[in-house]
Amino acid sequence: AAFAPPGHHPATAALRSFEGLAEAFAELGVRAGAGGAADPAVRFVLKKAHSSNASGISFFTGIDARAIVDHIAEETAQGQASARGSASLTLRSGSPAFALVVPAACATAAAAAIAAAACSGRAWSTSQRVALSAAVASGAFALATLGRAGVARAARDPDGPNPAGPDPALGLTRSSTVSELRARLRPGVSDKQEKGTVWLLQRYVEPWLYEGRKFHLRVLLLCVGDLSAYVHEDVRMLIATDLFSLGQQDGAQLLAHVTNMGVSRQHPEYCEGVQNLPLTALGEELARTVFDEVAEVLGATLARVRAAGRRHFFTTANCWELFGVDFLVESGTGRTMLLEVNPSPSLAMYGSGPGVRARLCGPSPLEAVPPSWRPVPLGGAPPAGK
Numbered sequence: 001a002a003f004a005p006p007g008h009h010p011a012t013a014a015l016r017s018f019e020g021l022a023e024a025f026a027e028l029g030v031r032a033g034a035g036g037a038a039d040p041a042v043r044f045v046l047k048k049a050h051s052s053n054a055s056g057i058s059f060f061t062g063i064d065a066r067a068i069v070d071h072i073a074e075e076t077a078q079g080q081a082s083a084r085g086s087a088s089l090t091l092r093s094g095s096p097a098f099a100l101v102v103p104a105a106c107a108t109a110a111a112a113a114i115a116a117a118a119c120s121g122r123a124w125s126t127s128q129r130v131a132l133s134a135a136v137a138s139g140a141f142a143l144a145t146l147g148r149a150g151v152a153r154a155a156r157d158p159d160g161p162n163p164a165g166p167d168p169a170l171g172l173t174r175s176s177t178v179s180e181l182r183a184r185l186r187p188g189v190s191d192k193q194e195k196g197t198v199w200l201l202q203r204y205v206e207p208w209l210y211e212g213r214k215f216h217l218r219v220l221l222l223c224v225g226d227l228s229a230y231v232h233e234d235v236r237m238l239i240a241t242d243l244f245s246l247g248q249q250d251g252a253q254l255l256a257h258v259t260n261m262g263v264s265r266q267h268p269e270y271c272e273g274v275q276n277l278p279l280t281a282l283g284e285e286l287a288r289t290v291f292d293e294v295a296e297v298l299g300a301t302l303a304r305v306r307a308a309g310r311r312h313f314f315t316t317a318n319c320w321e322l323f324g325v326d327f328l329v330e331s332g333t334g335r336t337m338l339l340e341v342n343p344s345p346s347l348a349m350y351g352s353g354p355g356v357r358a359r360l361c362g363p364s365p366l367e368a369v370p371p372s373w374r375p376v377p378l379g380g381a382p383p384a385g386k
Contacts, residue, residue: 016196032073059251230373
């Protein structure tokens, strides 16, 4: 997000916890208590920052997003109310709680003392019996008043039952999706320094469809020495299993949204010849336009990374590296949107066996780059509206 040229990467917010989800949504324009009707279409995607297999990915409609931020805001408000309620019970002279609790405590203590005297075998005088009755009545009255005043913890316990239940108009329920998100975003024992996995919340890119299905582009980027860059001419279209219409307003329809080849292959209806196509399946003219823009976006991105310093991308004259870059083509505009850059990419969409890499990259790109690679111009960015 920091290095892609403007207009060619979806708006993105990073987070490490469930509590950070509300702030991430706020960065993308979703705030608690916002008025107006929520958008029923899928508008957001949540995924791990360092994962190329779609593990843990989630898609949210505008309604889902509103439900999440409202739920977190309600939890926060309940927690604050609970803290204020607990503080109000602190016995401070002159406070209403002090005026009620102290008499109750004194009355109860007096009753206990009289009862203890009675248990010792001494006979009760008439005055003692009257005092006991008064003490019990005084304590009962004070405690009842506390209950009517709503000081009792059960009346404000945020973890107690919610008789109203979740709003049926919302796309989420507290007992299911919100709980799953909380568990998923909880730092694991293997997370470095227990800081938690970095997650990315992104604006969902409305995808260009191929025969009614979403697809993404897998582009091979070859970086040689310090620094020449090339894009392989065979750009692959990886196509979703289900029709996009099935998931347009339902983020749970993962097979309509996820185009990852490893995920798609697990479905019994996966067809390699239909879901792994060359870019030219879009037509020669559109394919050429998309390819040229992909090269421009990658060139601008690499130029920005280099300008930011070698700690971001350390290149040396005697090394080369292959990346798998994922793009979406935006519906309506035809603009290419850079999604992610993956080191050590799978080459399964180009064939199988140990010879695939050598066939694509040649024996040594440092000595000679095969003619199937097109140079990437390390220059300016394409127009944001292109």
